[in-house]
Amino acid sequence: MFTEKVHGPPGTGKTHALIERVRQEIDSGVAPEDIGYYSFTRAAAREAARRISADGQFPHFRTIHSECFRLLGLARDEVMAGKKLGEFARAFGYEFSDMAAAQDVAEHEVREKVLRTLGDHLLFFEEWRKSLLLDTEQAYRSFMRMGDLPPGWSLPVVVKFQERYEGYKRENGLYDFSDMLLGVLREGLTPGVRVLVLDEAQDCSPLQFKVLDLWLQGVERHYIGGDPFQAIYQWQGARPELFQARHAEKGTLLDRSFRLPRQVYALSRGVIPESPRYQSRDAEGYIKHWPLERALNALEKADGSAFLLVRNRYLLDALVEELYLRGVPFGNLRGPSPFRGATAGLVLLLRRLLRNEPVTLADLARLLEHIPQKPYLERGLKAETKRRAEESPEQPVRLPSLLDQVTEAFTRLAGSGEYLDLLKMPARDGAYFRRVITKYGEGALTDRPRLLLGTIHSVKGMEADHVVILSDMAKRTWLGWEADPSAELRVWYVAVTRAKQGVTLVEPKQMRCFEWPKERRDS
Numbered sequence: 456m457f458t459e460k461v462h463g464p465p466g467t468g469k470t471h472a473l474i475e476r477v478r479q480e481i482d483s484g485v486a487p488e489d490i491g492y493y494s495f496t497r498a499a500a501r502e503a504a505r506r507i508s509a510d511g512q513f514p515h516f517r518t519i520h521s522e523c524f525r526l527l528g529l530a531r532d533e534v535m536a537g538k539k540l541g542e543f544a545r546a547f548g549y550e551f552s553d554m555a556a557a558q559d560v561a562e563h564e565v566r567e568k569v570l571r572t573l574g575d576h577l578l579f580f581e582e583w584r585k586s587l588l589l590d591t592e593q594a595y596r597s598f599m600r601m602g603d604l605p606p607g608w609s610l611p612v613v614v615k616f617q618e619r620y621e622g623y624k625r626e627n628g629l630y631d632f633s634d635m636l637l638g639v640l641r642e643g644l645t646p647g648v649r650v651l652v653l654d655e656a657q658d659c660s661p662l663q664f665k666v667l668d669l670w671l672q673g674v675e676r677h678y679i680g681g682d683p684f685q686a687i688y689q690w691q692g693a694r695p696e697l698f699q700a701r702h703a704e705k706g707t708l709l710d711r712s713f714r715l716p717r718q719v720y721a722l723s724r725g726v727i728p729e730s731p732r733y734q735s736r737d738a739e740g741y742i743k744h745w746p747l748e749r750a751l752n753a754l755e756k757a758d759g760s761a762f763l764l765v766r767n768r769y770l771l772d773a774l775v776e777e778l779y780l781r782g783v784p785f786g787n788l789r790g791p792s793p794f795r796g797a798t799a800g801l802v803l804l805l806r807r808l809l810r811n812e813p814v815t816l817a818d819l820a821r822l823l824e825h826i827p828q829k830p831y832l833e834r835g836l837k838a839e840t841k842r843r844a845e846e847s848p849e850q851p852v853r854l855p856s857l858l859d860q861v862t863e864a865f866t867r868l869a870g871s872g873e874y875l876d877l878l879k880m881p882a883r884d885g886a887y888f889r890r891v892i893t894k895y896g897e898g899a900l901t902d903r904p905r906l907l908l909g910t911i912h913s914v915k916g917m918e919a920d921h922v923v924i925l926s927d928m929a930k931r932t933w934l935g936w937e938a939d940p941s942a943e944l945r946v947w948y949v950a951v952t953r954a955k956q957g958v959t960l961v962e963p964k965q966m967r968c969f970e971w972p973k974e975r976r977d978s
Contacts, residue, residue, distance in 0.1 A: 456671065460703035461680040464733050465723070465952035466714025466918065469680045472707070473652050474503055476678045480650050481507070491515035491648040491670070493522065495655040499916060503654075515646050519663050523635035526644040535624055535631040543623050549574035549616075567690070567912045569768055570931060573605045577616040579690075585633035586660040587692040591617065600938065603931040636666050649675045655916065656701070657681035660692035679703070684730045685949050687912060689942040709733070714918050716740025719954045725972030726948045741957035744971075747777075750923050750959045754906060755783060759920030761906045764950055766969070767929040768910055774925075775908065779883065782890025784899050788909030793884050801825055801878060802888050803900040809869050813851035820844040825878050831865040911950040922954040925961045926969040933967040943969075 463469025494500040504513040552569040568579045584594035651674045683695030711734040720735035778785050804822045820840045875885035936943035
């Protein structure tokens with residue numbers, strides 16, 4: 456088997472290089488179904504397939520977990536997540552903070568965990584242990600060294616949780632995400648591809664690499680891309696040396712960044728001085744050290760895309776509240792946001808209807824589903840509109856034709872500044888959208904928010920013109936930094952290197968915070 460390892464520092468086009476290798480394979484006659492392309496998220500794998508061919512069928516462009524799910528022939532209701540995890544929690548009295556964030560397995564990506572309760576720690580420990588291929592006692596000793604453990608934590612408690620958790624899955628025929636990988640290893644299942652590409656390999660756990668080695672049996676050519684200085688999933692076992700130790704007949708180092716301007720590049724090398732030298736983009740860029748208020752004011756005025764990043768997920772709550780109060784359109788990569796889903800579109804539809812502009816019957820039916828029957832609509836209006844929409848979805852309709860089928864309460868609200876109360880949305884969201892419209896106009900309801908809020912991990916593999924970073928961190932993260940400084944430095948290195956124009960480093964509000972390199976403070 457021929458193997459090429461592509462080492463791509465930030466913004467140097469590592470994914471582009473891997474996609475070019477796939478194009479060459481297809482041009483040489485390899486069928487799309489004989490190529491496996493595995494990335495950290497399904498969205499990234501789909502984007503790779505799209506960039507190769509708009510209409511090509513690439514069944515093996517997936518995450519590793521998604522491929523394992525397919526190979527095992529599992530159904531979605533056989534996954535120990537979401538509702539199933541909630542049922543386990545209720546059965547045994549555990550409290551998990553993050554059940555609502557469970558994802559469709561097809562889109563599964565490893566996410567940083569919320570560790571608030573004893574149940575959170577127990578579940579995290581079990582996933583972490585299996586990812587590192589450790590037995591319970593060995594893992595327990597290592598885990599104890601991390602510190603900041605919750606009341607009630609002990610080896611007997613851990614063992615009891617494992618017995619209940621594994622027993623519950625076994626009795627109900629359920630797999631968690633680690634079980635999918637272990638199941639493939641146990642049954643020796645492979646995708647049977649001739650060419651295998653692995654992107655973002657530096658973030659693979661020992662368990663994922665073990666699955667990869669199984670899949671490489673019979674593969675003719677293997678392309679593996681990564682950057683050891685961007686290995687930031689240490690809590691699931693990812694370590695730079697795992698990627699570096701992979702054997703390859705050919706090594707390719709990409710040495711020109713198409714993303715980072717000079718000042719951002721200089722700051723990144725201040726964070727990790729031993730990171731490889733490469734050529735930055737031919738632009739000066741900027742580094743600013745500002746308080747949060749000034750940073751947010753600048754973000755509102757800046758052109759282009761922007762990230763607002765935190766180290767730990769609990770820090771997002773205060774930022775969400777601030778953006779709500781400011782009326783700033785934003786997306787949230789690690790939680791709910793008012794612009795996620797159809798809410799903004801419904802607000803626009805309602806405004807158009809109340810201005811007596813025509814809307815289609817299909818749009819009206821969709822809008823009415825979000826307006827409570829009582830006290831606003833006469834009986835039968837929703838059903839009749841839905842029936843007519845099925846027959847003539849594009850037929851235009853205006854508000855006057857509905858006035859005899861809405862109540863006085865509807866008419867009163869429709870003529871006031873509180874018209875958004877007609878929709879089934881929290882009052883907080885209604886007030887937020889009124890601020891957005893006042894500040895930015897209706898166009899903000901149709902435009903994709905240019906500001907994305909998230910953790911540093913959530914923007915892995917992404918980029919934005921402007922990056923604002925809060926340097927505060929949780930106690931557990933702080934202790935982890937003291938125990939393993941290099942692992943934490945890689946996280947902040949990734950944060951800085953998302954920027955195409957510049958970085959704003961927000962002044963911390965607490966003592967536990969990342970200390971940016973002093974020699975770069977005046978850059």
